[in-house]
Amino acid sequence: xxIRTGGPADTAxxxxxxxxxxxxLAARGRADQWGDQPWSTNPAMIxxxxxxxxxxxxxxxxxxxxxxxxxxxxxxxxxxxYATPVDERELYxxxxxxxxxxxxxxxxxxxxxDALDEARRRGIGLVRVDCYASEDRRLVGQYRAxxxxxxxxxxSEYKGRPWRGQILEIRL
Numbered sequence: 688x689x690i691r692t693g694g695p696a697d698t699a700x701x702x703x704x705x706x707x708x709x710x711x712l713a714a715r716g717r718a719d720q721w722g723d724q725p726w727s728t729n730p731a732m733i734x735x736x737x738x739x740x741x742x743x744x745x746x747x748x749x750x751x752x753x754x755x756x757x758x759x760x761x762x763x764x765x766x767x768x769y770a771t772p773v774d775e776r777e778l779y780x781x782x783x784x785x786x787x788x789x790x791x792x793x794x795x796x797x798x799x800x801d802a803l804d805e806a807r808r809r810g811i812g813l814v815r816v817d818c819y820a821s822e823d824r825r826l827v828g829q830y831r832a833x834x835x836x837x838x839x840x841x842x843s844e845y846k847g848r849p850w851r852g853q854i855l856e857i858r859l
Contacts, residue, residue, distance in 0.1 A: 688794065690801045693746035693759065700756035701736050701746070702727040704784045711787035719850070720819040720826075744781065747801050749794050758785040760798035762805060767817060769841050770854055778806040780816035799833050803859060812859045817841070820853040830855045 693701070706725040713723040726732035739746055739761045749758035761782040766772065770779070780802055785794040806814045818826045820840060827837065835855035843850050 688749055688751060688757065688797060690747055690749050690797065693740070693748035695737070695740045697746065697748055697756065697759075698733075698736055698740065699727075700748070701739075701759045701784075702733065704756060704759055704786060705732070705736070707787050708784050717821065719821065719845075719848070722845075739782065745805065747798060747805070749785070749798055756786075757789055758794040758798050759783070760802055762802050764809075764811070766815060769843050769852070770815065770817060771839060773813065773815075775813055776809075776811045777813040777815055778802060778809065778811050780814065783816070795829075796833060803857065806859055813856060814859065815854055815856045817852050817854045820851045824853075827853045827855070 705721070706727050709721050709723065709725060712718060712720050726736070738744070743765055744761055744763045747760045747762070748756055751757050759782065760780060762778050762780055764776060764778060766777065766779040767781065783795060783798060803814055806812070816830060816835065818830060820827055831837070835857050837853055838856050839854045841852045841854065843852065
């Protein structure tokens, strides 16, 4: 596996990864996280991913030996709007997705390690991420296993319903 910087030419590959994740989640009764419809057919989601290819965002793309996209992590020094602002520079993980057919192969952990390295390169000591906080808190547990600590919970709206989230952080 290699990790490289992504750009506009990678939009279709990133949307394909997200479509796979949405289908995988929906098949497991977890459509509350990212919905049950492909992101590649949703103009707002396409715009979001295309927006990630410009400043102030950095796309890091994991690829296999053939160059196929198998994971993506988007980072920025700007947190999502629902995150409580902090009084220091931070690197905020905006989007992390991996090829679900390769679940458990360490792609997500490698992308997180890459994000931590990026924070160090920039001289930033705080990395934050937010995720869906389902009742079983499975995804929160995955971030905790990678070294993140829970900070604040939040609730936003998704398709007219409450969406529970958790913000986590790592101090470097």
